[in-house]
Every structure is written in C-alpha cells, then in structure tokens.
Amino acid sequence: MSVESKTTARNYSSMPVTIAEGKGSWVKDTDGKWYIDCLAGYSANNFGHLHPEIVEVAHHQLDTLTLTARAFMNDRLGAFTDAVSELTGKDLVLPMNGGAEAVETALKTARKWGELVKGIPEDRTEIITARNNFHGRTISIVSFSDDEDAYKNFGPKTPGFIPVEYGNVKELEATINENTAAVLMEPIQGEAGVIIPPDGYLQTVRELCTKHNVKLILDEIQSGFGRTGKTFASEHWNVNPDMYILGKALGGGIMPVSAVAANEDFLGVLKPGEHGSTYGGNPLAAAIGTKAVELIQRGEFQEKAKRYGEQLRERLSDMQNRNIGIVAFRSIGLWAGIDIDPSLKTGKQMCLDALQEGILIKDTHGSTVRISPPLNIGSMDLDVAMTRFEKALER
Ligand SMILES: Cc1ncc(COP(=O)(O)O)c(C=O)c1O
The missing domain is CATH 3.40.640.10 (Type I PLP-dependent aspartate aminotransferase-like (Major domain))
Structure with a gap:
C-alpha cells in the first residue's frame, strides 16, 4: 500500500507505514499488521488511541x-x-x-x-x-x-x-x-x-x-x-x-x-x-x-508514567550494560531519549528496524531516538515493546 499520494507535499519524510486504525497503545497498518505505538503522536496520544x-x-x-x-x-x-x-x-x-x-x-x-x-x-x-x-x-x-x-x-x-x-x-x-x-x-x-x-x-x-x-x-x-x-x-x-x-x-x-x-x-x-x-x-x-x-x-496517568517509566529505565539500563548498541540514554517518567551507537546505525535506521519488529519510534536527530508510549500502555505491552526494541537494535 502506498505511503503517500503524489499530491501530498513533501515537508515530512514519513516512515514507510500507512496506519489505518488505532486502539490504546496499538495501531494497525493497511496490510493488517499491528504495531506498538511508542511515539504516541509526540505525546499527543498520552491517553492512548481512542480513549473511550x-x-x-x-x-x-x-x-x-x-x-x-x-x-x-x-x-x-x-x-x-x-x-x-x-x-x-x-x-x-x-x-x-x-x-x-x-x-x-x-x-x-x-x-x-x-x-x-x-x-x-x-x-x-x-x-x-x-x-x-x-x-x-x-x-x-x-x-x-x-x-x-x-x-x-x-x-x-x-x-x-x-x-x-x-x-x-x-x-x-x-x-x-x-x-x-x-x-x-x-x-x-x-x-x-x-x-x-x-x-x-x-x-x-x-x-x-x-x-x-x-x-x-x-x-x-x-x-x-x-x-x-x-x-x-x-x-x-x-x-x-x-x-x-x-x-x-x-x-x-x-x-x-x-x-x-x-x-x-x-x-x-x-x-x-x-x-x-x-x-x-x-x-x-x-x-x-x-x-x-x-x-x-485524576492522577492515574502520572502514576502510570512513573511506574512504567521505572520499567522502561530498567530495560534501557540493562541493554546499555550489555553493550548491545546504546551509548547513553536520558529518561524521566515514560519518556526517553536514547543515543544509539553511531557506528552501528543511524537513528533513522533504528526506527526502520523497529518498524520491522512491530514498534513505532522516531529519531530526534543524528543517532538519537525517542520513546514516548501512551501513558496507559501497561506493563505487559511495555515489556513486549522493549523486547522488540532490543531485537531492532540487534538487527
Ligand atoms: C515543546 C513543543 N512546543 C511546540 C510544539 C509545536 O506544536 P505543534 O506541532 O502542535 O505546532 C512542539 C511540537 O512538537 C513541541 O514539542
């Protein structure tokens, strides 16, 4: 399925995925493949897709x-x-x-x-x-x-x-x-x-x-x-x-x-x-x-960001300690900027590899990528997302 029409002005270089549906922390592309959304519309989707x-x-x-x-x-x-x-x-x-x-x-x-x-x-x-x-x-x-x-x-x-x-x-x-x-x-x-x-x-x-x-x-x-x-x-x-x-x-x-x-x-x-x-x-x-x-x-989203944020930080620390391609990262709550080893791949390449693994992330610049999933992603989905992130890193 085509990414964009010829009439779409070229002020974005969108990732090669055409999203057609969203629910909570997940989005589905036009071929029926589901991804975990770890960009969440640059934090616009903090409450997840289609919060009831x-x-x-x-x-x-x-x-x-x-x-x-x-x-x-x-x-x-x-x-x-x-x-x-x-x-x-x-x-x-x-x-x-x-x-x-x-x-x-x-x-x-x-x-x-x-x-x-x-x-x-x-x-x-x-x-x-x-x-x-x-x-x-x-x-x-x-x-x-x-x-x-x-x-x-x-x-x-x-x-x-x-x-x-x-x-x-x-x-x-x-x-x-x-x-x-x-x-x-x-x-x-x-x-x-x-x-x-x-x-x-x-x-x-x-x-x-x-x-x-x-x-x-x-x-x-x-x-x-x-x-x-x-x-x-x-x-x-x-x-x-x-x-x-x-x-x-x-x-x-x-x-x-x-x-x-x-x-x-x-x-x-x-x-x-x-x-x-x-x-x-x-x-x-x-x-x-x-x-x-x-x-x-209600305070519940802040609590979740804190709780899942700790889980995110633990997973990233673990990857960094195992020297599999994370040079440094900064995180607070459910928000992380991750510097990928530039000799391994660019941030953009990392995002493309992540796409193959079924997780949406976006580079900020150079070899830095950002993770900012919906705040109500849940522990299990975050775990799946981080496993996919790790696989993408090793691709
Ligand atoms: C801190 C900050 N300010 C302003 C903006 C601009 O917002 P918009 O894209 O809705 O104009 C953004 C968008 O990413 C942002 O992150």
Missing part, C-alpha cells in the same frame, strides 16, 4: 454543536477555561489550536506586557530563548531555532529573540537586561533528545526572572500532561512559571487543542481584537479539552 471517555464526549459534541467562532459565546468554553485554570493555578486561559499558535500567543503577550507594563521602549522588547529548543514552525518561532532545516531559506528572521545555552545560568544572567520581557523555555527539551536540565537550573531561572521583573514562560506542550510522572515537568523542580503553554495531549489525540494560562497581570494585557483564531476555543475542542483535563486531574 474522550471519544464519548467527542461523539456527543459532534452531534450537538462544533463551531460558533468567538464572535459568539458557546456553552462549552467556560468549563474548559475553568478546568485549565484549576489545573495550572492561573487566572486566565486563552485557547488556540496547534502548539505553535499557543507559543505565538505567549510571544505576543510577552511583547505587549513588556511595552505596556514593564515600560520597554516600543519595538525594543527582547525574549530570551534556549539553544536547541523546539517550539514549532512559524516564521517567528523558527527565527530562534538552531536547526538549519527549520530556519534556512525562511529568512529574514524575526528580531528580538536572544538564545542562550540551556543549563547555563551565568549566560542567562548576563543576557537579561532592561529590555528583557520574558524567558521562554521547555522545562525538558524534547526534540533535542529529552535533555533534562541540571539540578537547580530551572529554580535559578525562576529566581532570576523574578529578580529582574522578567516573565518565565514554560512550554509544556510535550513535557506536560503526565509524560514525566507529574502533571507538568516543571513540578519536578517546584518551579511555577508565569505562563504555561499547553497543547498536544490537551486535545486527547483527537484534534488540535492548545492554550496558554497565566495570571491577570500578564495575560490580561490582551484586549479584544488583538489576538484570536476562528477555531480557537470551539465547542468541540473545548469539550474534548475539558475531558482531557479531567482525566489528568
């Missing part, structure tokens, strides 16, 4: 009302923003669709807050970002990417973003100045290969931001919603950002739902007409997002 409670809510909402646009109020939006507000402890929630849109929302809010509240002269606002970040694909976001594929030939870059080394507090402190409105970071860098910051780093970033009247914006789009064993990855270091950026699992693996959450003094700077999106906060998205928040509030 999310599907039920979606079906009901599909039969009731799906879109009004924000020109009018809809009866599902308030419950959604209340739920996200309660989850994050923030006063205000602004819903958008994809992750990059929510990041753009954060950047615009920071710029406006910088000028209006902090008193930064017009068009001089700076936002500090981290090197090796991944925050999405818009022109402004790729302007502070270090990945040549992401920014080359898409210039000119949007000015006003100052990258610093992730994990280096000295460089951060030296870079903050009176024009700095915000620091934008991932609490754990997912696409960079699940890079966990050194202990104390995020707390110091928080302290520096507070000291210099700079807003701390944490992009929890991939790291949040239970992935690391906590609701938000920043909780591992007891860091409370001024703004959370959420996406992926907020849409329950069903549709793009994203949001930013912050207090009145920050997000309150946006006034009617200054920002928005036709589909942002639509009733279908709001109903699904409310259910996703309800599921994560």
Whole structure:
C-alpha cells in the first residue's frame, strides 16, 4: 500500500507505514499488521488511541454543536477555561489550536506586557530563548531555532529573540537586561533528545526572572500532561512559571487543542481584537479539552508514567550494560531519549528496524531516538515493546 499520494507535499519524510486504525497503545497498518505505538503522536496520544471517555464526549459534541467562532459565546468554553485554570493555578486561559499558535500567543503577550507594563521602549522588547529548543514552525518561532532545516531559506528572521545555552545560568544572567520581557523555555527539551536540565537550573531561572521583573514562560506542550510522572515537568523542580503553554495531549489525540494560562497581570494585557483564531476555543475542542483535563486531574496517568517509566529505565539500563548498541540514554517518567551507537546505525535506521519488529519510534536527530508510549500502555505491552526494541537494535 502506498505511503503517500503524489499530491501530498513533501515537508515530512514519513516512515514507510500507512496506519489505518488505532486502539490504546496499538495501531494497525493497511496490510493488517499491528504495531506498538511508542511515539504516541509526540505525546499527543498520552491517553492512548481512542480513549473511550474522550471519544464519548467527542461523539456527543459532534452531534450537538462544533463551531460558533468567538464572535459568539458557546456553552462549552467556560468549563474548559475553568478546568485549565484549576489545573495550572492561573487566572486566565486563552485557547488556540496547534502548539505553535499557543507559543505565538505567549510571544505576543510577552511583547505587549513588556511595552505596556514593564515600560520597554516600543519595538525594543527582547525574549530570551534556549539553544536547541523546539517550539514549532512559524516564521517567528523558527527565527530562534538552531536547526538549519527549520530556519534556512525562511529568512529574514524575526528580531528580538536572544538564545542562550540551556543549563547555563551565568549566560542567562548576563543576557537579561532592561529590555528583557520574558524567558521562554521547555522545562525538558524534547526534540533535542529529552535533555533534562541540571539540578537547580530551572529554580535559578525562576529566581532570576523574578529578580529582574522578567516573565518565565514554560512550554509544556510535550513535557506536560503526565509524560514525566507529574502533571507538568516543571513540578519536578517546584518551579511555577508565569505562563504555561499547553497543547498536544490537551486535545486527547483527537484534534488540535492548545492554550496558554497565566495570571491577570500578564495575560490580561490582551484586549479584544488583538489576538484570536476562528477555531480557537470551539465547542468541540473545548469539550474534548475539558475531558482531557479531567482525566489528568485524576492522577492515574502520572502514576502510570512513573511506574512504567521505572520499567522502561530498567530495560534501557540493562541493554546499555550489555553493550548491545546504546551509548547513553536520558529518561524521566515514560519518556526517553536514547543515543544509539553511531557506528552501528543511524537513528533513522533504528526506527526502520523497529518498524520491522512491530514498534513505532522516531529519531530526534543524528543517532538519537525517542520513546514516548501512551501513558496507559501497561506493563505487559511495555515489556513486549522493549523486547522488540532490543531485537531492532540487534538487527
Ligand atoms: C515543546 C513543543 N512546543 C511546540 C510544539 C509545536 O506544536 P505543534 O506541532 O502542535 O505546532 C512542539 C511540537 O512538537 C513541541 O514539542
């Protein structure tokens, strides 16, 4: 069965598998072969494919009302923003669709807050970002990417973003100045290969931001919603950002739902007409997002990520100790970045071999692959997945 049609633009180099069905942690291709999904839509499928409670809510909402646009109020939006507000402890929630849109929302809010509240002269606002970040694909976001594929030939870059080394507090402190409105970071860098910051780093970033009247914006789009064993990855270091950026699992693996959450003094700077999106906060998205928040509030997915995460770490340590091709790995909760011995194979080759063994994984870059199965994968399926991973390594 063909992978893609000639009409599909070539902005992805998809793996040679055409998926037609999904259930829990499993997906079936068009030839009827089942795979264990250890990418989970880059953490969008944290609750697994077709979680029955999310599907039920979606079906009901599909039969009731799906879109009004924000020109009018809809009866599902308030419950959604209340739920996200309660989850994050923030006063205000602004819903958008994809992750990059929510990041753009954060950047615009920071710029406006910088000028209006902090008193930064017009068009001089700076936002500090981290090197090796991944925050999405818009022109402004790729302007502070270090990945040549992401920014080359898409210039000119949007000015006003100052990258610093992730994990280096000295460089951060030296870079903050009176024009700095915000620091934008991932609490754990997912696409960079699940890079966990050194202990104390995020707390110091928080302290520096507070000291210099700079807003701390944490992009929890991939790291949040239970992935690391906590609701938000920043909780591992007891860091409370001024703004959370959420996406992926907020849409329950069903549709793009994203949001930013912050207090009145920050997000309150946006006034009617200054920002928005036709589909942002639509009733279908709001109903699904409310259910996703309800599921994560139960705490069961965080517990599972912790428990199965230990199992994942044990299996990876064992493989590393037996010198069968893992040079190093980093893991937290049910999330691992694994560096394959480059003399053995590339990350891409590892993913192709894994496909043959019946497990879906994806390389981040070079010889690094990432594992991020649905959080409710279950011990037995995780065991099968890791056995298949090992076989793929030895192929
Ligand atoms: C940390 C982070 N931020 C933002 C994004 C962009 O999200 P989207 O692809 O929904 O625009 C991603 C996607 O992988 C991400 O991992």
